[in-house]
Amino acid sequence: MNGQAWLIYQPQEANLPFSPQQVEAVLACAVSLMRWIVGADLVPSRICMRHAAISALPVYRDLLGCEPEFSRDFNGIGLPASRLDTPLPARNPELCQLHETVARRQLWALNRTPKVTRRVAGLLERLLAEHLADRDQVASLLGLSPCTLQQRLAEEHTSFAALLDETRRQLAMKYIGEPNLSLSQIATMLHFSDGSAFYRAFRRWTGRVPGEYRRSLGGVEWDADRSGMRPRPT
Numbered sequence: 001m002n003g004q005a006w007l008i009y010q011p012q013e014a015n016l017p018f019s020p021q022q023v024e025a026v027l028a029c030a031v032s033l034m035r036w037i038v039g040a041d042l043v044p045s046r047i048c049m050r051h052a053a054i055s056a057l058p059v060y061r062d063l064l065g066c067e068p069e070f071s072r073d074f075n076g077i078g079l080p081a082s083r084l085d086t087p088l089p090a091r092n093p094e095l096c097q098l099h100e101t102v103a104r105r106q107l108w109a110l111n112r113t114p115k116v117t118r119r120v121a122g123l124l125e126r127l128l129a130e131h132l133a134d135r136d137q138v139a140s141l142l143g144l145s146p147c148t149l150q151q152r153l154a155e156e157h158t159s160f161a162a163l164l165d166e167t168r169r170q171l172a173m174k175y176i177g178e179p180n181l182s183l184s185q186i187a188t189m190l191h192f193s194d195g196s197a198f199y200r201a202f203r204r205w206t207g208r209v210p211g212e213y214r215r216s217l218g219g220v221e222w223d224a225d226r227s228g229m230r231p232r233p234t
Contacts (some may be wrong), residue, residue, distance in 0.1 A: 003080065003081050003082075004045055004078040004079065004080065004081055004136060005044075005079050005080075005081045005083070005084050006045065006076050006077070006078050006079075006135075007030060007076060007077045008074055008075070008076040008144050009023065009026055009027060009030070009075040009077075010075070010144070011023070011026075011075075011143040012143070014208060017140055017141050017143075018143060020051040020052075020054050021054070023049060023050070023051065023075050024054070027047060027049070027064075027075060027077060028064065029042060030077055031047075031063075031064055031065070034077075034079075037088060037207070038083065038086065038089070042065075042079075042083070043065040043222060044064060044066050044077050044078060045065060045066070045078045045079060045080055046066065046069060046075050046077075046078035047060075047064055047066060047068040047076070047077050047078070048067050048068065048072040048073075048074055048075060048078070049067065049069070049070050049071075049072060049075050050071070050072060050073065050074060050075055050145070051070065052070050052071055053068075053069070058087070060181070067166075070074045073145045073147065073148070074145070074148075078228045083111055093176075094125075115156055116142070116149070116152040116153060116156060117153060117158055117163065119142060120138055120142070120149075120163050121151065121162065121163055121166070121167060123138050123141055123142070123168055124138065124163060124164055124167040124209060125170075128167060128168070128171060128190065128191065129189075131191065132191035133164070135149065135150070135160045138160070142154050162164055168190050168201065169201075169205045169227060171190060172186060172190060172198075172201075172202060172205070172210075175189060175190075176213060176214050176217075177214075177217055178211060180208070182200070183195065183198070183210050183211065183214075186198065186210075198210070
């Protein structure tokens with residue numbers, strides 16, 4: 001890209017987002033490792049970070065050799081592409097072949113990681129238990145920009161809105177079978193603006209209103225009150 005080769009760092013996060021300090025530590029270690037491999041004179045042409053600066057700029061220049069660009073769309077280190085053609089000072093053809101074998105194995109393993117769709121769905125189910133999740137929040141937890149998340153989901157033929165709607169539908173089907181939850185409580189738990197918005201969504205999902213669907217489940221008789229359907233005492 002414009003005569004540059006890029007090493008992009010995209011954290012694979014679990015339950016907690018990576019802190020800016022963790023991201024900077026990884027990039028600093030990468031620069032140090034590259035200098036150890038190709039020579040101490042290596043100076044990155046560009047370094048990009050998604051977060052804002054957390055230290056004084058001279059500190060970054062002293063450590064990395066150049067001033068990073070902050071609040072970018074990705075974390076990465078840019079090098080002159082010509083450096084890729086420079087023979088390594090301590091090159092070893094046999095060791096190179098071994099490294100290539102390991103690298104191919106790692107790439108194969110990466111291709112088997114869960115798709116973005118599945119990872120987003122898992123995050124939404126957890127986040128909806130606390131508050132209504134938005135695209136920017138989920139993108140941050142996955143270490144992606146909102147635009148990149150949108151593109152990755154489009155490549156998998158879906159969208160954030162569709163996944164959010166599907167997660168709400170699945171949780172609604174689960175909650176409506178729980179006798180101790182009124183319909184208004186379910187609407188609140190799924191973060192609908194009001195009960196009528198929940199009713200409209202439920203009818204779109206099932207073709208029936210929530211109370212009718214709940215009565216069809218059988219095994220429990222239901223009484224209506226102002227807060228929704230409640231189990232009738234036996």
